[in-house]
Amino acid sequence: MVRRWLTTLIKRDTGGERPPLVSGWQAGRPITSDWSTERAIQHGLKASVWVYAAVRRIATNVSRVPWHVEVLQAGGTWQRDPSHPLAVLLNEPNPFMTGQDLRERWVYHLWLGGNALGKLVLVRGTPVEIWPLSPDRVKPVPDPSRFLSHYEYRDPSGQVHAFPPEEVIHLQFVDPANPYWGLSPLQAAAKVVDTDTAAVHWNLTALQNRTVKDLIYFPSQPLTREQWEEARRMLREQHMGPDNARGIFLASMPGEIQEVGTTAAELDWLNSRRLTREEIAAAMGIPLVVLTGEGTYRNFETAVRMVWQDVFLPFLDDLAEAFNAVLVPYWDPEARQPGAPPKLRVVYDISSVTALQEDFGTKVEIAERLVRLGYTLNQVNQRLGLGFDNVPWGDQPSLGPTVMLATGPRSFKADLASEWPEERKAAFWRQRDTARRRWERYLADRIAQQFLAEGQVVARAFARGGEAAAYAAIDAAATEWRAFLEAAYLATIEHWGREEFERLQAQAVKAAPAARKFRALSDRIKTWASRYAALKVSYLTEATRRAIGAAITEGLLANEDTREIARRIRETYERWAEPPDDSEIDVPRSYRIARTEAGSAMNFAVQEAGRQARDEFQMTIVKTWISSRDDHVRESHRQLDGETVGLEDRFSNGLLYPLDPDATDASEVVNCRCVVAQSIVR
Structure with a gap:
């Protein structure tokens, strides 16, 4: 597997006696190899369809897995930081390559040559660029006491350079006979x-x-x-x-x-x-059914999952260790000390890998059970490696439903929200709105980070390939947006659905041996989250294309050059990511999206909790529209206040609930902050 040597190189000499690592005549002499990566490319990759198919499949799948930088927070949780210099370096290693380009080239070098190398370009002692090196041009030079003296690199002109070990990322497949240079799988074949x-x-x-x-x-x-x-x-x-x-x-x-x-x-x-x-x-390391495509779809699907678990994931683990050993100490010097807890780490995210979705679903079910047992959401997220950001409320344990149902019948009186006095309506709306705002702020921050990262990619794509390349980059981001929205929907629905279910459970009058639970991963909920994530991403992508197209047109009309238009594109994304002011007149796009999507998921969760409570307790449930209690409510929504309909009926404005994503009129949902109060009427 992949090995990295930097931790060995940078440890201070403790004064203890070490065994000689190389014989005297080897010290200072470059290690040579009888295997050539260039020959492997010429006579293997370019000559054998099976070699090409295998290496290409590995490189394509492994290289497109996203990487993130996480910073340790005061409470012991990890928080992603997409603007951290290390995150920028991993995504943009040099002006001519993306992070995926670099990782893909490394995979080709590793599987064909057994070694992959990258040279760090340091400015004031900090890496600012990473450049891939051709393995055939590099030779490690042993040192009898420090294991490795330097790397000898011969450039295309024939000039020899000596690179310090700490400025080189060296990945290799282990050759038991040579600790300095790796063994290619192709060499064995x-x-x-x-x-x-x-x-x-x-x-x-x-x-x-x-x-x-x-x-x-x-x-x-x-x-x-x-x-x-x-x-x-x-x-x-x-x-x-x-x-x-x-x-x-x-x-x-x-x-x-x-x-x-x-x-x-x-x-x-x-x-x-x-x-x-x-x-x-x-x-x-590729199953034959994956290499050739022969066999049934089920066999192929199983084989793909197997190769992810047996080959791709172990490789990603080793690559993460290499990044953390070589790169993290430049920003977290204490990480160089043996046993020191890291304050910064590099992680990969496989939550969007289709082949592993079944395993991911199993993890989510386990996570739900652990949360019910009292573990915090953030603890479960880190333990199971779900790949989500930690959330502000995730450090509080969920004690589960604490309301026990009555063991015998008693008199029942419907508590209709339509009959509530104004003070109670206002308090109910204020409680819901305050809690929802916390969700909005969290989602808006994540959306802003997504916009900033996408802005860099789209601007760079425009600089390289013009308007068509910029549009292609926007379209390519849709997959990540969909995964993000679907995860956000499920988290929001789980929180609000459980809260509403427990509220209705407290009103129920039915003998039961134990409290019931809200089913946060029912088929109906997962279908809703998947469907509307896809729908909203299509709207979001189209709106982004129009806005960026307009920015490009404005730049062209102003006779701006490519670099200036690329800057205009980045500035457009930056405006979308700005925090809002208190006026609520011109809300940034990230907050508009967060408000709409958080509110939509919250109100769907309330609706779904009503359905589950109705089916569980055999009750009749109605719902009442509670308008926003501030100066920003629409007049049409103000007139809806107090309107009560059946659980599956629509209100007079055609909506099933506030922020209904099936609304045909966008003016009925954008920036809406109304809520629904459900009541059991027997």
Whole structure:
């Protein structure tokens, strides 16, 4: 697996006696290798379809996993910081590569050459760029006491440079016989790859030199040299090559033509390709069904999940260790000390990997049970590695439903919200609105971070490829937006649904042995979150495309150059990410989105809690519209205040609940802060 040596290099000498790491004659002499990455590319990647298919699948899947930087908070929780210099470095390692580009190149170097290297460019002692190095141009130089003296790098002009170990990221697959240089999986399969390419060449040659079967021509009389040459020319012209396949053979000289069948040895040679692909797949760690696409969809799906668990995830773990060992100490110097707790860490996020979604769903179910047992949400998130940001309320344990149902019948009187006095309506709305604002602020911060990161990517894409590239970058971000919104919906629904379910449970009059629980991951809830995340992302993406298109047009009309227009794009995203003022007149886009989506999920959660309570307790439930109690409420919504309808009925404005995502009129939902109060009427 991947190894990193920096922690060994930077530890201070404790004064204890170490065994000699290299013999005296090796000290200061570069380590050489008989394996060449360039030859592996030429004779493996470019010559064998199986090698190309295996390495490409590994590189594509591993490189697109997003990476984040997390900072340790005062309460012991970890918080993502997308603006941290290390996060910027990982996403933009140099002016000509994205983080995915660099990781993809490293994967190719590792699987083909056994080693991948990156040179850190330091400014005032801090890395600002990472550049990939060709493994064939690098040689580690041993040191008898410090293990490694430096890396010798020969540039394309032939000049030799000495790079300090702490300025080089060196990833390698372990070679037990050589601690300084890695062993390529392709090296172990080299003869198999040669056999495979030879078989391909055999087939090509056979095609070019035959029609259907091989032939032997027996002339009826001895031939002179000139006649033999003429007969040979005639046979080649009429018999050889794919253009003459199944053609008619005309002979101008008397003689006999005899067909020659394919021998058993030849058949065995041709069938050997099936064996070589299996051996190549095994060496690369890719199941054959994934490499070839053969088999049922279920088998393929299982194999893909297996390769993620057995190959991709262990590699990502090792890469994370390398990043944390090499890069983190530049910003967290105490991390260099053995046993020192880190204050900064680099992590990867696999929550959006489709092949692992089934496992992720299992984790979520386990997480729900742990939270019910009293563990905090943030503790569970870190323990199970769910990949979400810690939330401000996530350090408080959930004690679960504490209201026990009555053990016998008693008199019941409906508590209709439509009959509440104004003070109670205002208090109910204020309590809901205050709690919702906390969710809005949290979501708005996450959305702002998403906008800032996307702005950098889109601006860079425009600088490289113009308007079409900028639009492509916006479209590519849709997947991440969808995963974010779906996770936000589920978290919001779980919180508000549980609270409303417990409120209705307290009103229920039904004998029951134990308190019931809100089912936060019911099929209806998961379907709603998935459906509306996709729908809202399509709206969000289209709005972003229009806004960025307008910014580009304005820049062109102002005769701005590419760099100035790219800056204009970044500034547009930065405006969307600004914090709001107190006027609520011009709310930034991040807060508008957060308010709409948090409110929509909250009111759906209330509706869903009502449905579950109705089915659980066999009660009739109605709902009452409670308008916002401030100066920003719409007049049409003010008139709705107190309107009561059945649980599945729509209000007179056509909405099932405030911020209903199925609303046909956007003016009915944008920035709405009304709520619903549900009542049991028996």
